[in-house]
Amino acid sequence: MTDHTGRASLEQGELYAVAREFDELRERITVPGVPSGLPGLVTASQQLATLTGLVKDLSDEVLFRAVDVDPGLDFGPVIDAYTSAAVPAGRAMENYTEAYAQFGFLRRFAEAPDSADLDDARQSAFHVVQERMELVRDNLREVSDALRGAADRLDGTPPRVLAALSRSARPTNSIYRLPVEPPAPGPVRLAYTPAPRHGR
Template sequence: MIHDHTGRAALEKGELYVAARAFDELVRQIPVPESPAELPGLVTASRQLSALSGLVNDLADEVHSRAGGDGSGLSLGPVVCAYTTASVHAGQAVADYAEAYQQLGFLHRHAGTPDSGDVSDVREAAFGAAQWRLELVHGSLHEGGRGLRGSADRLDTAPRRVLAALSRSTPANSIYRAPVPEPTRAPAARLTYTPEPRRGR
C-alpha cells in the first residue's frame, strides 16, 4: 500500500513550534525575583513546579507517540531527537526549580522568627540561592524553546516525490524516508540444446 504523507512534515514543524511556545509561556509565568518581596508563595510555587513537571510529561508523550514509527515511509528521527533534547532542558528546569522550592520552604518555616543578625543573614542567603536557581530555570527554558524552534526551522518539508522529481537525495533533516530501490534481477539462464555430432557407421 502506498501512503501519501504530503503535508506531514509541515504538521510536525507546526507541533515543534507549539512545544517551543510552551517553553516561552513558562518563562513568562515564572519571573526571576529582584527582592525577597517578589518571591512566589508556596501555593504559587507549587503550581509552577507542577507546570514544569507537566512540560516534561508532554515532551515524553510526544516522543512516545512517534518513537514506534508507522512503517509507511516516514522517518521521524529528526522530530523525536528535537523532543528528547528539549526534555533535557525541561528536566534541568524542574531540578533547579526544586532547589528554589526548598529555599522557599525554609523561608516559609521561619517567617515568624524574630529578626536578628544571624537570621537576617540566613534569610538573605536563602533568597540569593532561590533567585540564582530561578535564573537557571529561565536559562534552561530559553534553551529548550530555542532548540525546538531551530529544529522546526531546519525541518525539510519537501515531499519525497518532489525531491525525486528534482533529482535530489532525501536530506538528513527530512522525515520522508528515501525509497529502497528494488534489487535488480539477473536474467534467467536459457538452456540451449546442442545435438551431439553423428558418428559414422
C-alpha cells in the same frame, strides 16, 4: 500507499507549539530583586507543576512517534528534537526544585523570632532563589530555541518530489522515507544444455 504530503508541516507546527508553551512559562517566572518580590509558595507550586507537565509532554511526544511503524515516515529528526530539548528541560526542573526548597524554608521560618543567624539564613535562601530562577529562565529559553530551531530545519519537500531527486540530492532532515528500490535485474543467462551422447 498512504499519502503523507503535509505531515512535515504538521510536525513543524507541533514543535513550534511546544516551544511556545515553554516560552509562556518562562514569561511567568521572574527573578525577584528584593525578598518582598518573591512569589508565594502557591504560585511556586503551580509553576513547578506546569514545568513538570511540560517535561512529561516532551516524553509523550517521543513515545507517540517511537511506536509509529508507518513505513513511509521516519520520525528520527523530530524525535531527536524532543529528546535533545529534554536535557535543558531537566536542568530547569533541577534548578526550580532547588529554589523550591528555599521557598519551603522561608515559609517555615516566616514567623520565627528574628536573630542574626536566621536573618543570614533568610538572605542566603533569597540569593539561592535569585540564582536558580535566573538559571531556570535560561534553561527554558534553551528548550524553546532548540525546538524552534529543529522545526526551522525540518525539510518539507513532498514525497513525490523527493522520489524524483537523486539520492545525493535528497535532504537529510526529512521525515519521509522513500520505498527501497529493488536492485536492477542482471543479464539473463540462457542455460546451456549439451546434446546427449549416444552410446556406440
